[in-house]
Amino acid sequence: MELQQWKQNIIHDYLEKIDDLLSPLAFNIDEANAEIDIAEKELSEGKGIKETEMHQFFEEWKKKLK
Numbered sequence: 001m002e003l004q005q006w007k008q009n010i011i012h013d014y015l016e017k018i019d020d021l022l023s024p025l026a027f028n029i030d031e032a033n034a035e036i037d038i039a040e041k042e043l044s045e046g047k048g049i050k051e052t053e054m055h056q057f058f059e060e061w062k063k064k065l066k
Contacts, residue, residue: 027035042048049057 039048
């Protein structure tokens with residue numbers, strides 16, 4: 001019985017870690033496409049952020065995941 005409980009704990013811990021990594025901004029395919037359309041429109045209007053700022057954002061985000 002201990003082995004079974006150990007397996008369940010491992011699975012539970014693993015699933016919790018996956019949940020922690022998921023973004024609160026998860027989209028289905030239609031929502032994702034709508035977000036892409038908005039982003040492309042904003043880009044054509046000159047809105048948005050610079051590539052260096054985006055890289056900095058993701059570097060900071062990666063540090064928070066560790």
